[in-house]
Amino acid sequence: MSADPPRHVLILGGTTEARRLAEALAGDPSYRVTTSLAGRVSAPVLPPGEVRIGGFGGVTGLAGWIVAHDVTHVVDATHPFAERMSFHASEAQAFTGVPLLALRRPGWSPGPGDDWHFTDSLAETSVRLPELGGRAFLTTGRMGLHAFAHLADTWFLVRSVDPPDAPVPPRLEVLLARGPFTLDSERELLARHRIDVLVTKDSGGSATAPKLTAAREAGIPVLVVRRPPVPEGVAEAQCPRAALEWLARTPG
Incomplete structure (x- = not known):
């Protein structure tokens, strides 16, 4: 057989x-x-x-x-x-x-000391972002940058594996990198670029989670897009x- x-x-x-x-x-x-x-x-x-x-x-x-x-x-x-x-x-x-x-x-969950603000879409996030800061670390991926392209007064640091395609925000610096990222490197990045708001999706996992700890330590608010x-x-x-x-x- x-x-x-x-x-x-x-x-x-x-x-x-x-x-x-x-x-x-x-x-x-x-x-x-x-x-x-x-x-x-x-x-x-x-x-x-x-x-x-x-x-x-x-x-x-x-x-x-x-x-x-x-x-x-x-x-x-x-x-x-x-x-x-x-x-x-x-x-x-x-x-x-x-x-x-x-x-x-x-997914991720906020802990003591976190200042998280939840949204249901990138479009909603772009509306709420200017209320929370003017120098944003945007880690939602290169495919959704068009949702923020109209925000002329906000400075963006975007991190992605590959360069983003237009349309993108006018005040933009792109950092090409692939995780995982360390807590020390995230602390340094936030400080060096004077970031005052972090934007992320609730992706979960450990590879990119240190940015959340670094934001909490720095007292930076975090806009979190809920996952579908x-x-x-x-x-x-x-x-x-x-x-x-x-x-x-x-x-x-």
Whole structure:
């Protein structure tokens, strides 16, 4: 009797959690793993296993790829703010019946001494920002800078892996860097640029969290964009280990 073929796991990746899950699955002969990357970063850190780069062509393209490649499980381990891709994954699950898990690291929570102000969108953030400061450290990613392009009186320090595309704020300095970042370096950065307000998304994780501690120590307010919810009905896990447990108990 022939052995069962390995189960094919499609990881919608781009996060540390996605890479760690791929690393765990790559050493298990009962799984075949393919990680899909959006291709928005010029030199991504590639995980082990098979890798595909680029979009699927919407919901129908994703569903077609899942069926054509005999995918047995899909793990949506995209960035917590990759709302469109998560919606596409949920819709593809409805079309194909292939089990779907959303792998989302926990979000951040304010602690004693934090001065956090929550918003629901970048547009809302741009309205509230001038009330809190005039020299902003903007760490919401290069794709959303157009939301702040009209703020001519605010000076921005933007940190991203790749240079941003226009439109961007007129008073802008770009720092090209990839995390993780240390607390000492974040303290120095805030002081050197005389930052008086930090803007971030609730991405969670430890790689970029030191900026929050540095802001608290400096008494700087923080504008935090809330993350969108996981699509209704989709199973969730907060770490790669929990995702492995889901894969082990979920037939495909």
